[in-house]
Amino acid sequence: xxxxxxxxxxxxxxxxxxxxxxxxxxxxxxxxxxxxxxxxxxxxxxxxxxxxxxxxxxxxxxxxxxxxxxxxxxxxxxxxxxxxxxxxxxxxxxxxxxxxxxxxxxxxxxxxxxxxxxxxxxxxxxxxxxxxxxxxxxxxxxxxxxxxxxxxxxxxxxxxxxxxxxxxxxxxxxxxxxxxxxxxxxxxxxxx
Numbered sequence: 533x534x535x536x537x538x539x540x541x542x543x544x545x546x547x548x549x550x551x552x553x554x555x556x557x558x559x560x561x562x563x564x565x566x567x568x569x570x571x572x573x574x575x576x577x578x579x580x581x582x583x584x585x586x587x588x589x590x591x592x593x594x595x596x597x598x599x600x601x602x603x604x605x606x607x608x609x610x611x612x613x614x615x616x617x618x619x620x621x622x623x624x625x626x627x628x629x630x631x632x633x634x635x636x637x638x639x640x641x642x643x644x645x646x647x648x649x650x651x652x653x654x655x656x657x658x659x660x661x662x663x664x665x666x667x668x669x670x671x672x673x674x675x676x677x678x679x680x681x682x683x684x685x686x687x688x689x690x691x692x693x694x695x696x697x698x699x700x701x702x703x704x705x706x707x708x709x710x711x712x713x714x715x716x717x718x719x720x721x722x723x724x
Contacts, residue, residue, distance in 0.1 A: 539582060539643075546644045549582070556581055557636060561609065567632035568606035568619055574635050592649075593638040596715050600629040638715075648684060649714055651675055656710040664703040667713055668693045692716045 539549045560577065561567045571587075571594040578585040600606050603619035609632070611618060622629055642649060648671070655670055656662065668689060684692070692713070695706050708716065 539585075540646075543644065550640045550644060553578065553581060553636070553640070557632070561632055564632040564636060566606055567609050568600040568622075568629040569609050569632055569635070570627055570629060571635065573609060574630075574632070574639070578639075589642055589646075590635075590639055593642040594628075594630060594635060596642075596711060597630045597634045597638045600631055606631065645684065648675070652710065652714050656713070659710075661707040661709050662713070664693055664695055664706050664708060666704075667708060668703075 539545050557564065557577065571590050575585065575587050575590050578590070600619065601623070603623070606619055606629070608618045608622065619629065651671055651674060652667075655667065655674075672689070693703050694700050695702065695716075
């Protein structure tokens with residue numbers, strides 16, 4: 533378990549592993565938005581990079597990744613093109629499929645910003661939803677300086693605060709569920 537501990541030891545190590553993961557997985561699937569896979573498939577690929585990569589981290593991340601339901605847009609890993617039969621068969625067998633892109637994005641976020649997700653989880657204990665303004669205000673005040681240093685960028689905080697409309701005027705009116713809050717902080721710049 534030494535390798536896994538080293539990877540998660542510091543924010544810098546986590547980000548370095550994310551860069552390695554991006555590079556290597558891009559070689560396997562240059563178009564990850566078209567690839568459908570299970571969380572276990574994704575884990576099988578990551579253990580080739582780090583033999584003790586924690587499965588529980590992928591399972592936690594998969595709770596926030598959207599499920600693949602459209603067989604026309606995806607193909608299973610190893611297949612060259614969309615395959616309605618393969619995807620439909622996997623879904624009929626009860627497999628939970630994710631877009632490789634979405635699952636990878638959430639695994640990266642969970643790896644780099646685990647403390648932020650834990651803080652969001654604590655904030656939502658006993659709550660079904662919260663307004664954007666109160667959530668951001670609480671998270672920013674409760675996160676320690678060390679976590680803030682490796683937390684979301686200012687742009688990610690603004691996206692969380694302003695929502696899809698981009699308007700700060702609606703942040704006290706719009707509410708978010710726990711899953712919406714956790715995924716809203718995932719931005720284009722989360723691993724950089």
